[in-house]
Amino acid sequence: MARNKELAGFLLFLSQFPLLQAAKILTISFIGGSHYLLMDEISRILHHNGHQVRMFQQIADGMLPGRQAQQSPYPVSTYSLGEEYIREYNAVFGKSQKEYLLGQHGVHNFLTFLNELSYQCNVTLHQSDILNFLMEEKYDLAVIDGSNPCCFLAAEKLGVPYIAFFPGTFMNAAKVGVIGPVSYVPSLQTQLTDHMDFFGRLKNTLMYLASPIIERKMDVVFQKVIDEHFPLGSRPSIADLHLKAELWIYNVDFTIEFPRPLLPNIQCIGGLLAKPAKPLTQELEDFIAESGDSGFIVVTLGSMISSLPLVEFLKEMNDGFAKIPQKVIWRYKRSEWPQGVNVAHNVRLMDWVSQNDLLGHPKVHLLVTHGGMNSVMEAVYHGVPMVGIPLFGDQYANMVRVEARNLGTFISPDQMKAEKFANTIREVIENRRYKTSAMKRRAIMRTRPFPPDKQLLGWVEHIIQSGGGGHLRPYSYQQPWYQQFLLDVILFLSACVAVIIYLILRVIRAPIYFLFSNRKQKEN
Template identity: 60%
Template sequence: MNIFANQCQASMNQTDILDFLKQEKYDIAIIDAFNPCTFFVSEKLGIPYIAVFPGIFANSLSIGLPNSPAYLPAFASQFTDRMNFLQRVQNTLMYIGSYVVEGKIQAIFDSISERHFPDGFRPSLRDLYQKAELWIYNVDFSIEFARPLLPHVQCFSGLRAKPANQVSQDVEDFIAESGDSGFIVVTMGSMISTIPIMDLVKEMNLAFANILQKVIWRYNASHWQEDLKLAPNVRLMDWVNQNDLLGHPKIRLLVTHGGMNSLNEAVYHGVPVLGIPLFGDQFDNLVRIKAKLMGEYISPLEIKSKNFADLIRKIVENKSYKTSAMKQSVIMRSRPFPPDRQLLGWVEHIIQSGGGGHLRPYSYQLPWYQYWLLDVISFISICVAGIVYLIVKVIRGLIYLMFSNRKQKQS
């Protein structure tokens, strides 16, 4: 976030570009909500904006979504929605910690607001989050745990997942050699085309040599270590059309880092998953895949050739993983409207209705003490305390009168 803030200062200084964009008079901006700077740029341009978040509800606290630590796992907790008592205690503490962390993140961007907005109108990052006309999350409840949303929060995942096209002939010939065993796809996402840790590469390569399936591994062949013999059933490719491969009838497994787009494509095509989480939301994403019974995950630090090969065989040979993957595929594919049509419809609705003010709750305008009902709780507590005090005083008075009358009669 410090890097984003430094980049944002530089971006906001590009006055020529900002002035040009202002003159274009755009109706709306669709922004990447993972980078907070996009909110400041849109606000500076005076353009209403729709915020698109790339994954699970990691920033739910910032936008005021209803949250309950009882069944909604905090970001990075790696819990499911079914927690035992100790997990709920830990989850609650992580929620409290999330408020602190979020406050520190937002404080990083306060200097941008102070420097580039006039006195009397210096929005905080939280203000800009809550000003979004619409929030779009790249998730689907075939993967994500069910949770309450607000009217201006929508989920459109699987925009890249679609019916598969035929793969190239040379790839098809390689797959055909697998016979009934099929093939698996190994890719660690767009950010990591080559695994830099050679010990891990060696263990994975040896594991692939001990399974029946053919392996299509996205790996930059020019970076392959010359003295390491490639497993005979493995084909290295600099780039793969993951969607088309996952839609192939002989696909058996996707080995992935756990990025949301990869998981959405796996769900769409009903392909079991073996995850190797590396950073960010990938750990939580794969917890959800395991909770949906359509895959497993393993830390890269724990990978040895034997346990990795055993895990591959377990998922491929145990048909329950494929059954669960197909069940989630039905959930995703049978949505009332395709995600691209939903997205287009909502964007048009926001433009035609002049914004999404009718979708945002009034809670955004409440002070924090009113939102948490602290004023109401204080009032009720004072009233109850007052009533209890009066009752005690009356009872003490009656007791005093009773003893006084008794003493007078005895006298």
């Protein structure tokens, strides 16, 4: 009898937590490369766990150059930007690549890229057939690429609540209310670690004060798009749409990221693409076997960069590889290799590589990388040291973290010379401290309490079940800026102190005046 009562009580307890029905989830991805790979992985995780998933995707030649198209298990709504624009954009992107390889990666380059995204966004929001179809589907939630302002505008246009997934580290932290102490939380553009001396803290403070100006310049780029596609009186701002997200998920793991305080609506789920390695093709195994005890290294400079537009830069890299004993598997589009340049004897060019599987091979010794977060995460997961050639975005900041954790080092692209490159590779491979640190970080990453795919699924389902993320967002999102920075309080306290000082001076002044008056009378 008692046992039946316990069972009835347990069933009553379970009834308070209704099972989550399959939710209708829209994923939005308008940028190719690693951005698409992450959004595709998110879509697959949600799809394989019983949810109805559809991706709203921009397609274009060159989104993943060299990679064969993969069959999607979930439906996709796609549109194209048009062949003429794609040619123009590729020309702009090619010019930007040259500038990056020359070490030019300032705000101007990023604003140029944002202007292209703004034009693409205008085309996107004119896809009325797709937008009307998606509105009629009435999605419960959207998961969007949080690095592209257009994804926020598309979700707002569709009227769907959204989770923002940021594919890198905390580049936009201030925009979502994550203001870390400037004394030990470095701004990404500073290339500082969390161990800053006086001048480091000074540099970090100045960058912190300048960042709101830069962010406003970035948001203004999309103002014309907002004015055209949203009616007067209900036009959102990019800043407000950042705060409107039900949840922010960052592709970050504190295995390498510097610790910092976070808000409850900020979750760090890094390494979604880092997984146990699958077997390689027999052709690749035969090539690796030729390396003997020297092993091999993997070279990839990002999923969007399949070739190098500067021949001199290419020659320096190629000549550097020729000076090392390891075999080199280099992701490089063979049809775009310049005539007159002989591929180094130990190099094998491949249009596309399965980077994660290569990094899991027992004979791999090094990853030469642009420093993208996905590549860094995969290398850490497999315990592989790195040599970075950062080009733009968060890549410099990522490599600073790699270097701070003794996982490798990096070379600025404008410093690329064959001898220096080869010596750097030899140092990282032969100095055991890099491999030791890599294996330590691998153990930290692999022993996380919950794998990243389970974290992602759990948080998405939590937001759906709880009816949004309002309980996670701080009240600061609703406060005006002067209240957030306590300027009204500081002004009030300053006024109080000024009044007290004034009264004290008035009280002291009377006896002093009286004493001086008496002294003068006596002297007279």
